[in-house]
Amino acid sequence: MESLVFEEKDFFACCGSVRFAKEMVSAAPFASYDDAVVAARDIWFNKVDVKGWLEAFTAHPQIGESPSSHHKSPTSAQFSLWSKGEQTTALATATDSTLQELSEWNSRYRQKFGFVFLIFASGRSTPEILAELKRRYENRPLVEFEIAAGEQMKITELRLAKLFTAKAEGSSVTNA
């Protein structure tokens, strides 16, 4: 496990904050996935500043939207592929009308909070995600900012797991 070599772009595909990616490279090597998660949590919650959180949020496509239509993303093809995979359940349970409603609420959310609605979507249906969006919309901005950062961390952990698996299998991760 110690022999796995990670680059900044690997970590950036897990969480789109430059500071996060650089600090992870500094913290490497990791003896295990669990060690990497401990380091990632410390870096994300204690070292990345609020602008870094906003930077990471902007790397995500709007939920319910195909990552390929998210032109502003500075991240790799791997990031888009992962994002799509994490929304499999949501996309399978979506209808035109729920997708339309999701799109409208996403706009309202972004107008209120200034960043995209972020949720750990793996295994969650579109109606569930929509209900959560409406519930969270009522929060005050700082509270919602902290919740979004927590969701980002869950997404990061899942992606780190995929990264470790891919690296262990010897495949190149970031050249999709």
Added chain:
Amino acid sequence: MESLVFEEKDFFACCGSVRFAKEMVSAAPFASYDDAVVAARDIWFNKVDVKGWLEAFTAHPQIGESPSSHHKSPTSAQFSLWSKGEQTTALATATDSTLQELSEWNSRYRQKFGFVFLIFASGRSTPEILAELKRRYENRPLVEFEIAAGEQMKITELRLAKLFTAKAEGSSVTNA
């Protein structure tokens, strides 16, 4: 009191967030200063988003630094005058060495958090401010972000009081 007329630039001089200033104009007229403060708190903590908080923070000069040397400020001459007045005690108690130390810690703070150290400085000496800066430097970014927003609110309240006084006296506030 009901006859006092405020413009967006008046409120912007109290708190340098465009959204804050616009919402205050929408919430006006105010029957009293206390009513204005209630509205201002609600707007600042519940309506202005995290980017608006960062925007307001950038309107401040670094503490211990003359506002006139703060070229990036988009705010009025009134904002600079008020900022200088609020630092009267700090400036009177400053020595070259404490100012030098304050400047160094300000840089460290800004590097960690991504925004200027904000403190309600009225009546506080430079050594007090320096001790507070060092203490707050240990916070994690989100905690410090919320503390800074609280300090901004105290500054806003003091400036709203000055604004009400100036308006009641019939003087033009924002053309210093």
